[in-house]
Ligand SMILES: NC(=O)C1=CN([C@@H]2O[C@H](COP(=O)(O)OP(=O)(O)OC[C@H]3O[C@@H](n4cnc5c(N)ncnc54)[C@H](OP(=O)(O)O)[C@@H]3O)[C@@H](O)[C@H]2O)C=CC1
Ligand SMILES: O=C(CO)COP(=O)(O)O
C-alpha cells in the first residue's frame with residue numbers, strides 16, 4: 001500500500017521591492033491576524049527601521065535581542081506572554097528573524113519576517129537555527145506567514161551582508177551534493193524537487209553575477225529573490241538539507257572556534273570551496289565556486305574571513321561532530337587531509 005504523504009508549509013504573502021516596507025501593515029491585514037503585534041528585533045535594525053515598522057500597527061510592543069541563543073528565545077517568549085502577543089514580527093538579520101520564528105512556533109502564534117539584510121536564506125524558510133553549547137539545533141518551525149523584503153532597505157545595508165547572502169546561495173551546490181551522497185550511502189530521504197530548486201537557485205544567482213554590484217539596488221532584488229527560492233526549497237524538503245551540507249557544518253564549527261569573526265554566508269562560501277574539492281577532486285568544480293565567490297567580492301580565504309589557518313583546520317576536522325548529518329566529511333577527516341584540501345584550494 002502506498003503510504004507516503006507530505007505537508008509543505010509556505011508563506012502566504014511575499015513582498016519584494018522598492019519601498020515595500022511601508023506596505024507591511026497592509027500585508028499583515030490580509031492575514032486576518034489579531035492581537036498585539038510584538039516586534040522582535042536587534043539593535044541596528046531597530047535603529048534603522050524600528051519606527052517605520054512599529055508605526056504601522058496599533059499598540060505594537062518591541063523586544064530587542066542581541067545573541068542567537070535559546071536564552072534569547074525564552075526572553076522573547078516571556079515578552080510575548082506578558083503583552084499577550086497575537087503575532088510576532090521578526091525585524092533584522094538572521095539572528096532576530098530566527099529567534100522570532102522559533103518563539104512564535106513555540107507560542108503557536110503567527111510570524112512575519114521583515115529582513116533588513118539579504119544575508120541568509122532563513123528569511124523565508126521553515127527552519128530555525130540556534131546554537132547551544134557544542135551543538136547547533138536546526139529545528140522545524142512554521143515559516144513566516146508573510147515576508148516583506150524592501151530592496152531599498154536591503155541595498156543600504158553594508159555590502160558584506162549582501163555578498164554573504166550570495167555566498168549562502170552559492171553554497172547550495174555542495175549542500176545538494178552532500179544530500180545526494182547521504183541518500184546514496186545512508187538512505188537519507190532526498191527530494192528531487194527541492195534539490196533541483198536549490199541548484200537552479202545557485203545557478204541563476206551565478207548567472208546574474210554581473211548585475212550584483214555594490215550600490216546597485218538591483219543586486220538586493222536578485223539576492224532577495226534567490227534567498228526566497230532557497231528558503232522554499234527547504235520548506236519543500238522539510239529540512240535544511242537543500243541549503244546546508246558540510247560547508248554549513250564547517251561554518252557552525254567556526255562560530256564556536258572563532259566566534260564573531262565572519263558572517264555566516266561568508267563562512268559557508270569558503271567551506272563550499274573546500275567541500276567541493278573533497279567531492280570532485282583537484283580538477284573538479286571547486287575553482288568555479290571560488291571564482292563565483294571572488295566575482296561578487298565574497299571571501300575565499302582564511303585571511304579574508306579573519307580566522308587563522310589552524311582554526312580552519314580545526315573546524316574542518318571536527319565539523320562532522322556538530323550534528324547528525326551525513327556529508328562528504330563522513331565520520332571525520334584527518335588533519336593531513338584537512339591541511340591538504342585547505343592548501344590545495346588556497347584557503348590557507
Ligand atoms: N533558519 C535558517 O534557515 C537559516 C538561519 N541562518 C542563521 O542566520 C544567522 C546569520 O544571519 P546574519 O544576518 O548574518 O546575522 P545577524 O542577524 O547577526 O546580522 C549580521 C550583522 O548585521 C547587522 N545588520 C542587520 N541588518 C543591518 C542593516 N540593514 N544595516 C547594518 N547592519 C545590519 C546586525 O546588527 P545587530 O547585531 O544589531 O543585529 C549584525 O551585526 C545565523 O545565526 C544563521 O544560523 C542562516 C541561514 C538560514
Ligand atoms: O543556514 C542554513 C541554510 O542556508 C540553515 O542551515 P542549518 O540547518 O545548518 O542551520
Ligand SMILES: [Zn+2]
Nearest residue numbers: 120121168268
Ligand atoms: Zn546558510
